[in-house]
Amino acid sequence: MKAFKAIAVAILKGFVRDKASVFFAIVFPLMFLVLFGGIFNNTESSPVETKSVGEVALIDGLPKDAKEAFDESFDVEQVDAADRDDAIAEVRKGDLDLVLEQDGDTLVAHYTQTDQVKAATIRGVLQAFVDGTNVAVTGQEPKFSLQAESVEDDSMQMIDFVTPGLLGWAIAMSAAFGAAATLNGWRTTKLLRRIQLSPVPTGVVVGARVVATMLIALVQTAIFLGLGTVAFGLNLTGSWWMSVPLVMCGTLCFLAVGLLSGAVAKTTEGAVNMANFLVLPMAFLSGSFFPLDSAPGWLQVISKAMPLRHLNDGMLDVMVRGEGPAAALVPMGILLVFAAVLTAIAAKLFRWDTV
Amino acid sequence: MGAVDVAELVMAYGDFRAVDGISFEVGEGEFFGILGPNGAGKTTTLELIEGLRKPASGSVRLLGEVPWPRNSGLLPRIGVQLQASAFFERLDAREQIHTFASMYGVSTARGDEWLERVGLTEKAGVAAEKLSGGQAQRLAIACALVHDPEVVFLDEPTAALDPQARRNLWDLLSGLNDDGRTVILTTHYMDEAEVLCDRVAIMDHGKILKLGSPAELIRGLDAPVRITIADAQLSVAEAGRIAGVDDASEEAAGLVLTTRRPADVLTALAGGDQLDGLQVKAATLEDVFLDVTGREYRA
Numbered sequence: 333m334k335a336f337k338a339i340a341v342a343i344l345k346g347f348v349r350d351k352a353s354v355f356f357a358i359v360f361p362l363m364f365l366v367l368f369g370g371i372f373n374n375t376e377s378s379p380v381e382t383k384s385v386g387e388v389a390l391i392d393g394l395p396k397d398a399k400e401a402f403d404e405s406f407d408v409e410q411v412d413a414a415d416r417d418d419a420i421a422e423v424r425k426g427d428l429d430l431v432l433e434q435d436g437d438t439l440v441a442h443y444t445q446t447d448q449v450k451a452a453t454i455r456g457v458l459q460a461f462v463d464g465t466n467v468a469v470t471g472q473e474p475k476f477s478l479q480a481e482s483v484e485d486d487s488m489q490m491i492d493f494v495t496p497g498l499l500g501w502a503i504a505m506s507a508a509f510g511a512a513a514t515l516n517g518w519r520t521t522k523l524l525r526r527i528q529l530s531p532v533p534t535g536v537v538v539g540a541r542v543v544a545t546m547l548i549a550l551v552q553t554a555i556f557l558g559l560g561t562v563a564f565g566l567n568l569t570g571s572w573w574m575s576v577p578l579v580m581c582g583t584l585c586f587l588a589v590g591l592l593s594g595a596v597a598k599t600t601e602g603a604v605n606m607a608n609f610l611v612l613p614m615a616f617l618s619g620s621f622f623p624l625d626s627a628p629g630w631l632q633v634i635s636k637a638m639p640l641r642h643l644n645d646g647m648l649d650v651m652v653r654g655e656g657p658a659a660a661l662v663p664m665g666i667l668l669v670f671a672a673v674l675t676a677i678a679a680k681l682f683r684w685d686t687v
Numbered sequence: 688m689g690a691v692d693v694a695e696l697v698m699a700y701g702d703f704r705a706v707d708g709i710s711f712e713v714g715e716g717e718f719f720g721i722l723g724p725n726g727a728g729k730t731t732t733l734e735l736i737e738g739l740r741k742p743a744s745g746s747v748r749l750l751g752e753v754p755w756p757r758n759s760g761l762l763p764r765i766g767v768q769l770q771a772s773a774f775f776e777r778l779d780a781r782e783q784i785h786t787f788a789s790m791y792g793v794s795t796a797r798g799d800e801w802l803e804r805v806g807l808t809e810k811a812g813v814a815a816e817k818l819s820g821g822q823a824q825r826l827a828i829a830c831a832l833v834h835d836p837e838v839v840f841l842d843e844p845t846a847a848l849d850p851q852a853r854r855n856l857w858d859l860l861s862g863l864n865d866d867g868r869t870v871i872l873t874t875h876y877m878d879e880a881e882v883l884c885d886r887v888a889i890m891d892h893g894k895i896l897k898l899g900s901p902a903e904l905i906r907g908l909d910a911p912v913r914i915t916i917a918d919a920q921l922s923v924a925e926a927g928r929i930a931g932v933d934d935a936s937e938e939a940a941g942l943v944l945t946t947r948r949p950a951d952v953l954t955a956l957a958g959g960d961q962l963d964g965l966q967v968k969a970a971t972l973e974d975v976f977l978d979v980t981g982r983e984y985r986a
């Protein structure tokens with residue numbers, strides 16, 4: 333027990349004092365969180381910059397509340413008919429979003445497809461105003477109405493989607509690198525030999541490494557969730573605490589990935605590169621950086637074969653999608669199976685010595 | 688029963704026999720040296736005795752037990768300093784020895800005592816990576832001894848140290864077997880083996896060439912003693928006539944007399960008051976090595 337604690341503490345001190353590993357385990361993923369959470373989280377889109385050619389009767393004649401809504405989304409400047417072509421050229425160059433003119437009963441909108449999201453918004457919103465005006469002109473109450481309800485919690489935002497994935501990536505990275513670097517570093521400096529010549533059983537050494545990595549993972553989780561909640565308005569749902577056992581299972585799985593890299597590679601750099609080579613593409617394929625919902629089917633299949641995908645999915649479910657605690661169980665099982673298989677392979681390939 | 692008993696030990700890397708049929712015993716409390724040039728097989732021999740490697744043939748007994756495969760009953764009784772300083776990354780000297788103390792289940796206070804004994808108390812807060820070569824060796828030795836082992840293995844503890852640091856370390860090393868501990872040390876340095884070891888095995892190409900106490904080995908060599916005195920006290924011819932002088936010659940350092948009866952020759956020189964600039968150089972282990980291998984010893 334004394335030996336266990338001493339080795340775990342030695343590993344933790346070694347980690348905390350290594351600026352590079354702290355950076356890659358905590359600061360680097362947090363930078364992504366700040367990027368996605370802080371900057372892209374800004375959902376209020378800027379108003380559509382618009383020039384209207386002369387008077388646009390349809391817009392001007394909107395009822396008061398509709399006109400206000402229109403002014404919120406469109407920033408209109410009126411120009412003379414003579415300037416029409418110049419204005420359209422501006423749109424083409426991207427200096428302007430929209431040129432509106434009314435040709436009899438037809439509202440003509442000149443816009444660019446370069447920004448597809450904005451283009452769709454412009455078309456949709458204008459269509460809605462035209463439809464609304466048509467209904468109003470007939471003087472009848474509309475028969476049908478639409479009530480839009482997102483299946484997620486009303487307040488679900490960008491930060492809620494990205495936090496679980498980025499956390500998964502951070503945990504995968506530090507567990508895999510930690511294990512790979514320790515194994516190879518200790519082998520190169522002969523510390524592994526030296527420990528082998530002490531009465532400490534191998535299981536205790538491995539256990540100390542596992543516990544140290546889990547503690548690091550818990551700190552990562554705490555920082556991510558804490559910062560996300562406090563600074564970026566992350567909304568944790570009911571059974572978010574299930575992310576703790578999930579993170580434990582993920583750590584075990586990626587320790588095994590690192591162990592495998594460490595066992596295969598000859599040098600410390602080789603092991604770290606190998607871990608990187610495994611984890612980074614996996615992070616992309618597992619939706620750590622962007623959701624894979626619109627990815628082609630074959631990519632989805634590959635994605636499902638990645639342990640990180642299951643870690644990310646499980647965390648999304650319990651942390652922000654509001655699923656019950658049971659939603660984490662299957663991902664946890666999958667992660668443990670991966671951990672067991674990879675550890676078994678690593679153990680087969682493991683050598684005490686560099687040669 | 689000795690502390691170590693090695694018989695007909697062979698160990699090969701592929702076809703290459705790094706240890707090629709060696710046999711020796713080390714008694715309890717003995718300071719035993721394995722001396723030889725690079726690649727002689729010293730480290731491999733230690734690793735075989737420690738139980739890190741499997742012998743191809745032959746047998747090893749350490750404290751009466753078989754060390755390979757990993758014999759966990761034996762491990763608390765031995766201490767090891769490896770050729771490369773094996774430390775935990777980014778821990779300072781005190782944290783290193785405390786970690787090792789805990790690994791052996793002894794109190795960290797013992798770690799502090801050993802730090803003091805090897806003269807590193809002042810450097811206790813310095814990261815192991817930042818210690819000088821000699822300080823790192825001292826720390827590694829302290830870590831090997833923190834649990835007070837019965838047998839301690841030191842693989843080139845003075846490698847890469849300057850002569851001054853080497854001699855400082857000798858003071859520490861020579862006391863290690865005072866309380867009955869067995870010490871097995873490898874070295875490149877003849878003078879080191881002569882000073883520290885009760886017995887030495889001279890090793891080359893995986894074989895033991897000579898085994899015995901340094902004095903015994905040198906005596907067995909029957910090499911002449913070289914006596915040098917300042918010029919102009921004596922002519923070469925006069926020197927040649929002194930009883931016991933085998934050969935006399937003028938060299939850059941002065942007049943050199945070779946003899947197998949140094950006591951008689953020195954008495955004669957003293958009688959003639961001809962001892963100015965006296966230097967006496969007896970045979971050393973270096974000469975033993977030259978004698979058995981036919982080549983100059985280069986570490």
Ligand SMILES: Nc1ncnc2c1ncn2[C@@H]1O[C@H](COP(=O)(O)OP(=O)(O)OP(=O)(O)O)[C@@H](O)[C@H]1O
Pocket residue numbers: 687700703705723724725726727728729730731732770
């Ligand atoms: N793992 C290995 N694989 C192949 N050959 C090896 C290995 N380890 C050592 N050797 C070879 O075995 C021989 C003996 O090596 P060993 O390390 O025992 O020498 P040594 O006497 O300790 O040398 P040094 O004084 O340089 O430490 C050398 O020729 C070395 O090249």
Ligand SMILES: [Mg+2]
Pocket residue numbers: 729730731770842
């Ligand atoms: Mg060696």
